[in-house]
Amino acid sequence: MAHFTIENLTFAYPEAGKNALQDVSLQIQEGEYLVLIGKSGSGKSTLLRHLKTALTPHGVRSGRVLFSGKPLEEAGLREQSAKIGYVMQDPDSQIVTDKVWHELAFGLESLGCDQRTMRLRVAEMASYFGIQDWFHRDVAELSGGQKQLLNLASIMAMQPEVLILDEPTSQLDPIAAADFLNTVRKINLELGTTVILSEHRLEEVFPAADRVAVLEEGRLMALDTPRGIGRRLRAEGSDMVAALPAPMRIFYGAEGGGECPLTVREGRSWLSREMEGRPVCRETPPAPLEEIPAADAAVVLKEVWFRYEKDAPDVLRGVNLQVPRGSLFAVVGGNGAGKSTMLKAICHICRPYRGKVLLEGRKVEKYRPDELFQGMLAMLPQDPKTLFVKKTVREELLEMLPGRGGEEREERVLKIAAELQVADLLAQHPYDLSGGEQQRAALAKVLLLEPKILLLDEPTKGIDSFYKKTLAEILAGLKRKGVTILLVSHDIEFCAQYADAVAMFFDGGVVTANTPGRFFAENSFYTTAANRMSRHLFPYAVTADDVIRRVCESRGEGKERIRRGERQ
Structure with missing residues (x-):
């Protein structure tokens, strides 16, 4: 059964002069992991905000959104709060209390949970998300990564059926972002929670996704599996290829053979096969940073x-x-x-x-x-x-x-x-x-x-x-x-x-x-x-362009071919 059915959704902000969403139709199944991608301003956040009436922006709208087969507006605010969790881009805009433990309990209090249930769920979430060490701290003392993890834990304490995340890692360091997204994937796999997520960092989310939706100027341009999206964007010559994870960009840029890798591990294996029997030039370490007066x-x-x-x-x-x-x-x-x-x-x-x-x-x-x-x-x-x-x-x-x-x-x-x-x-x-x-x-x-x-x-x-x-x-x-x-x-x-x-x-x-x-x-x-994908062959290649250049050079291909690959 579809959790959300979006039918011909069109929306414009007041005095914007153009539609932020244009005839978007989409079904999101129960237990699915759907990733939204697109350029800034393509309508990702606007679309996500239409999936919860309390967050729906003011403007002119047509079309409709169904939740579990009935219009979203017919689900009361209490039902939506319990069943639809939403993690925003800015962690500070979602936190409403001063203490970590109170933030974990706030949503449950709002739903009228009894004290026993509340204590149990708060304890479970604090343990699951590793919050015990800062359980009694002031929220103001937390880092951005801790605040975002607290937001996720607070929402999951209400045991929602759907988890919506709008660029949740934008303020997190790479290691914290990977940990956060791994936790989201675990929630999807182990609890069966439907995940709808928009992201610009695709290295972690692309391999986890069941389907990827591409938005462009408010329109749904493509909907497919991660590898299917890569093939479609490449075949159409879309500039969205530049937004794909590094292993996919390197594969397409170097015009690799076989199946396109999604993960660093798959990329490393593909690169080893691609370079088998070819000369690998000895890498000269780049110049170190010079001390200056x-x-x-x-x-x-x-x-x-x-x-x-x-x-x-x-x-x-x-x-x-x-x-x-x-x-x-x-x-x-x-x-x-x-x-x-x-x-x-x-x-x-x-x-x-x-x-x-x-x-x-x-x-x-x-x-x-x-x-x-x-x-x-x-x-x-x-x-x-x-x-x-x-x-x-x-x-x-x-x-x-x-x-x-x-x-x-x-x-x-x-x-x-x-x-x-x-x-x-x-x-x-x-x-x-x-x-x-x-x-x-x-x-x-x-x-x-x-x-x-x-x-x-x-x-x-x-x-x-x-x-x-x-x-x-x-x-x-x-x-x-x-x-x-x-x-x-x-x-x-x-x-x-x-x-x-x-x-x-x-x-x-x-x-x-x-x-x-x-x-x-x-x-x-x-x-x-x-670098993680290629360091066993090219220790000092740190960008996708670096790796593409070295692969093309190992084939003896000319500078124009290398430049063409780097532009992919």
């Missing part, structure tokens, strides 16, 4: 220590870091390690009690606020919504250009909107945008400050692989203008491909920094899928 660094941190409260543990513990002028310097590490706090210390939002922060050779506390944030320093926070205070994207951007002539302001806004691909969103309310669109609008707002030093906290969160290339081009253009970019990210694929240097942040400090080729090749788990 402090005078050549745009940002310098020397023994920086910081804690949020006097009696609280230190979050920053003797951080030492030098960011070369005009470089793209990436910092990776687990949730709660202190990366975002380090960026706030550079901005002087968090004031260290020991150590120095130097910007262009001058202590940060010596800058006047207007001097610091006008042409020197700008920061894109992890949650872009914190920057939005106006009713339209256009007003948000115009706000950054006070005191300028009307024509000049409008020209600057239109130019930055075109560069960041938000020109068609200028009339919309920022909160009506998808997560990826909000990220782009927030970055446009920050770049209007024309900073010399740009701090980015998770800039690729919620954006698709296509816009990541655009973002990389924008950042490369800023570098050519002499802008220094310090980026904190969980997106190791982006860091491997585009960063000049990568540092690991752990336990409140930087433990190592190196060039991407060296950094990721020396890690076993904190590395890219392409």
Whole structure:
């Protein structure tokens, strides 16, 4: 029996000028694991929100959604709360209490469960999800990964029939994201819970999916098994091939034979067969990161220590870091390690009690606020919504250009909107945008400050692989203008491909920094899928393009063929 039946669903946000969903028809069976993929703004989140009436957005709608054979609206809020669980993209937007144990019990209290049942389910969920060690902690003390796990546990305590997840790993580090998605798969397999999930990170979810649905500009363009979707996208020459997991991209880029691999393990086996009997060139280690004089660094941190409260543990513990002028310097590490706090210390939002922060050779506390944030320093926070205070994207951007002539302001806004691909969103309310669109609008707002030093906290969160290339081009253009970019990210694929240097942040400090080729090749788990798949043959290949290039070179194929493969 179908859990959800979606019939000719069409929807438009107020004053949007176009439909967010267009004639979407889809059946989702009981116990199925369905993955939604598509570019940012393709309608994934909008479609998911129509599967629970409390979350259905305001706008003009036609078509209908059936739940277990009857219109969704006929299922009361209590029934939907009990049977349909929903995990949002931003963990903070879903948490409603101050203590972990209370958050676990909140949904059950709302459903009117008796105390005995409540205690049993809370204990079971805390044990199942490994929450015992932080069961009594304040929610505010948790990392992003812990908050998202708490959201999932709180929903599963109500024993829902359907679990809907909207890009649930967008704020998680790679290891926490893999653990989270493995837990979701376990819930699907062991409990028979129907899972409907939208994601941009496909390495973990693609092999687990029963079917994959591709949305494009609000339309359902394809629905098939994961391998079937890969074949269809490849045959149609779709640019969505670039969004597929690394083993599939490498297979299609290198024009491999046999069955397309879905997992790293399958990719490793295919690559071994593909390279059998062919010469494998001895890999030369990439150049290590060179030490630079402090005078050549745009940002310098020397023994920086910081804690949020006097009696609280230190979050920053003797951080030492030098960011070369005009470089793209990436910092990776687990949730709660202190990366975002380090960026706030550079901005002087968090004031260290020991150590120095130097910007262009001058202590940060010596800058006047207007001097610091006008042409020197700008920061894109992890949650872009914190920057939005106006009713339209256009007003948000115009706000950054006070005191300028009307024509000049409008020209600057239109130019930055075109560069960041938000020109068609200028009339919309920022909160009506998808997560990826909000990220782009927030970055446009920050770049209007024309900073010399740009701090980015998770800039690729919620954006698709296509816009990541655009973002990389924008950042490369800023570098050519002499802008220094310090980026904190969980997106190791982006860091491997585009960063000049990568540092690991752990336990409140930087433990190592190196060039991407060296950094990721020396890690076993904190590395890219392409490297895990190919390191037995190509130890220093850290991107899909690296692997494709080496496979094509082993066949003696020309540069044009290699470039063609890398564009797949």
